[in-house]
Amino acid sequence: MDNKYENKINSAKLPFGRISVLLPIPVYKHYDYLNEELSLHIGDFVEVPFRKRCLPALVMGVGKGDIVSTKLKPVLSKFDCRALTKEMIDFINWVSAYNMAPAGAILKMVLSAPDALHPPKPVTVFFKVLKKNIQTLRITSSRKRVLDYLSDCKSRTMKDITRNTNVSSAIVKGLHGLGVIGDASVNQKFPSAIAVSKEPIAPILNREQIEAADKLISSVNEETFNVCLIDGVTGSGKTEVYFEAIAAVLPMKRQVLILVPEIALSQPLLDRFEARFGFKPTQWHSDLSNATRRQTWRAVGEGDVAVIIGARSALFLPFLNLGLIVVDEEHEAAFKQTEGVKYQCRDMAVVRARTAQISAVLVSATPSLESLTNFELGRYKRISLRSRYGTAKLPAVHAIDLGKAKLGRGKWIADNLVHEISETLKRGEQVILFLNRRGYAPLNLCRSCGHKLECPNCSAWLVEHKAKSRLQCHHCDYTIRFDPNCIKCGGTDTLASIGPGVERLEEEVRSRFPTASVLVASSDTLSGPLLLKKFIDAVKEVKVDIIIGTQVIAKGHHFPLVTCVGVIDADLGMAGGDLRAGERTYQLLHQVAGRAGRETRPGRVWIQTLQPEHPLIRALIDWDRDGFLQEEKNGRVEAGMPPFGKLAALIISSKDESLVDDLARLIAASAPFSLDLQILGPAPAPIAVLRGRHRRRFLLKGSKSINMQKIIKVWLQNIRIPSKAKLEIDIDPYNFM
Ligand SMILES: [Zn+2]
Ligand SMILES: [Zn+2]
Incomplete structure (x- = not known):
């Protein structure tokens, strides 16, 4: 590998004197330092003094700055680690230029484990001394365990020995003192590149x-x-x-x-x-x-x-x-x-x-x-x-018109779906009910005065999590205890939960199917790989009959006995001004539907919606992905939206609302004009306050041929952003909130 590595780094040694480095701080420019003794190459990591700190820095080349050499600070040291490859340095520069983010901020992302620049500290290992005569040694059972453990002549750390032989470190030290086992200092090595743990299974491909x-x-x-x-x-x-x-x-x-x-x-x-x-x-x-x-x-x-x-x-x-x-x-x-x-x-x-x-x-x-x-x-x-693996067929998809289904108060599952669930359970098969909403209810409202419980830091409602008896903001995690009394009008027990989340759906499922075993799967209940694994095992071992889940259950899982999938509210993701809302909803529901009938048993999917004739729902029913995409594409071409046009967003924010408005006006006043470019805003962002910061947005929409980055750069180059405000640039935004 080393030969190839030589081609990947810049092997020419830099002359002594002024060198230029990139610091892992959010600035674009490079800084010059003086190097009078270190052998440095482009891509090396060095330590330099910066303000009152010492920072790691990436060597970029010979310095070109205009500070006189006598005022330059010296490079302190070179880190004992591999230089970054040329391609990685190119990548940092490219990501910085395209996304209009300081190169130093990209370097900070590269240096995601700054301690790793130092070589690992050597560790002491112990091994059995073969030539040592142990005839005279008193062999206790503890000593025997240690010697047996080391009898394969491999070196091991103290921790390895004590853990695997269940002896104290004093026993090991004692044997070491008697010269029966020796020690050495070695460099730690990462578990080797391909440590085979199991026999690989060659796949059988169709x-x-x-x-x-x-x-x-x-x-x-x-x-x-x-x-x-x-x-x-x-x-x-x-x-x-x-x-x-x-x-x-x-x-x-x-x-x-x-x-x-x-x-x-x-x-x-x-x-x-x-x-x-x-x-x-x-x-x-x-x-x-x-x-x-x-x-x-x-x-x-x-x-x-x-x-x-x-x-x-x-x-x-x-x-x-x-x-x-x-x-x-x-x-x-x-x-x-x-x-x-x-x-x-x-x-x-x-x-x-x-x-x-x-x-x-x-x-x-x-x-x-x-x-x-x-x-x-x-x-x-x-x-x-194009073909499903094995004998599985695509499941049949049906829409349930929520406009016609008569749902009772506090009920969210239509009669046909209830019937389908019980039939599925009778066959000993499993059901997934999909509702992409965490918690119990997305909103709490006072029945007496109409007060809605909102987050004090964000323009957003507090979501009720009944299991934890809390109300929580899903944007900033602000959390309060649930109190059924209204803080506004003082009404007793007047708060009502509006709309369902997975927890509320669980209540209905349990009351309708009291003998079924029910599990809720959301990022609240499956936080961490261990819980997720437990969940997957429980479903596979058929310890669960009905799974109620958010998007965490949509992908990747292969559950052979899941034959019925119910989508509780297909309209949930379709609303909103997000240009990808339709595409995203289609992808998600398509994936959820794909959970049904993955092996020999046929699957059925029921989609509850107020718009059963919507092209997106029709495409799901007909498994007509290409038809949906064609329609989506036509719409985007017509509107000049990505990928057939370019978008960028500027987001201005501050805790001081008048400062945000002043800055937005200032930026708007110098907005560029071009026939190929449309500038919308400044307008309050849909979430006008987020984590206590007021937010205004510009949306730039241009043809494919414009250089969006250059336009923004010229536009903003003379605008000074006050330290109490922040201007963020989002090239090709996905989030319009
Ligand atoms: Zn009230
Ligand atoms: Zn909040």
Whole structure:
């Protein structure tokens, strides 16, 4: 691997004197420092003094600044770690320029485990001294356990020995003092790249999958930049197909990155990976311990990690020798980072593949319009999988017209669906009821004075969580205890819950099916991989009859006995001014429907809606995905919306409302004019107050041919943002709140 690495870094040594570095702080510019003794290359990490701190910094080249050399501060030291590759530095610059975010902020995302710049501290290991005569030694049972444990001549840490032999460290130290066991200091090594834990199981692929895998592997073998979209119906075995591409890359000693929308939901994928390859992929997510983060970051940089699976942030790991990027569920909105540096991870993954000149594989049963358009324009290849794996057929989908169904007070399930559920339970099969709303009720209202309980920090209602007897804001997590008395009019017990969440639906299900075992699956009940695994096992072992779930149950799961899926409120996601609302609702309901009848038993799906004739509902009933997408595409072409036009948002916010309005007016006054560009706003954002900050938005809508970034840059270059206000730029926004 080292030969290739030499080609990937900038091996020319920089001359002594002025060097230019990028700091992990939110600024665009580089800073100059003086280096008079260190051997430095572009991509090296150094430590420099900055204001009153010491910061790590990335060496970018020879300094060009205009500060006189005598005023420059010196580089303090060079970190003992691999230099960043040229392609990674290109990537940082590209992400910064495209998303209009400071390069230093991108570097901060790369340095997601700053401690990893230091080499790991050596550890002491113990081993059995073979030549030592132990005839005279008194062998107690504890001592015997230790000596037996070390009899395979391997070195082990004190922790390993004490834990595995159940002795105290004093016993080990005693043996060490007698010279029976020796010690040594070694550098810690990350668990080796491919530590086989189980016998890998070669997959049995059907004909369509074999052809797809062959196509994909030949793309990967081109060893140049290309993008393949695996577009396969739910249950067609897309994962097995891209696993074959991974299997082709691993022997080349190149690294693989699998990006998933949410790591907490990827347990089924992790299990399938381990079954196929016999080892666990290395995970990267925000819940890792500091030690694991540090080790993993460094090991990725050393090329010691073969396969990383992670959410967005994994894209910014310092891969030494990346060979393939897979973006699973590429259509998921969760790939768009909406806080801090705003970027679309799927799109940036394609950029990362281009800087490394490798393949990117995008995978979905309901590809985004963006990716399909890129295929139509000839930029991406498409590999289609049209048949469900094995004998499973697509489930039959029916609409239930909520306008005609007479639902009782506080009831949310129509009679036909109730009937269908009981029939399913009689057959010993399982039911999923889908309602994409956490908690008990989205709103609490006083029946006496009409007061609505709102979050004091956001323009949003407080959501009732009855199980915890709390009201909670889903935007800022503001939480209060539930009190049935009205704080406004003083009415006693006047608060009424309006509308259903999964908890409230559970009440109805339990009262209608008292003997059935019911489980609620939402991010509140399944927080963390362990709970999720317990849930999956319970469903698979048929300990549950009815699953009530939010979107956490929509994807990836393979539950053979689920044959009935009920969508409680299909209209929930369709409203609102979001240009992707329809696309997203279709994708979600399509995925939910795909949970029914995944093996031999036929599945049925019931969709409750007030708009049974809506094209989106019709497309779900007819499994006419392409028809839906065509309609969606026509609408976007006509409106000049992405991917057939460009969008950007400017969001101005401050705790001081008049400051926000003044700044918005100032920015509006210097707005650029162009026939190809429409500027909407400034207008109060739909969530006008968020976490105590007042917000105003501009939306820029332009044709494909304009350079949106350049226009915004020129527009804003002379505007000074007061320190009490914030201006955020969102290129290609997904969130219009
Ligand atoms: Zn009241
Ligand atoms: Zn709030």
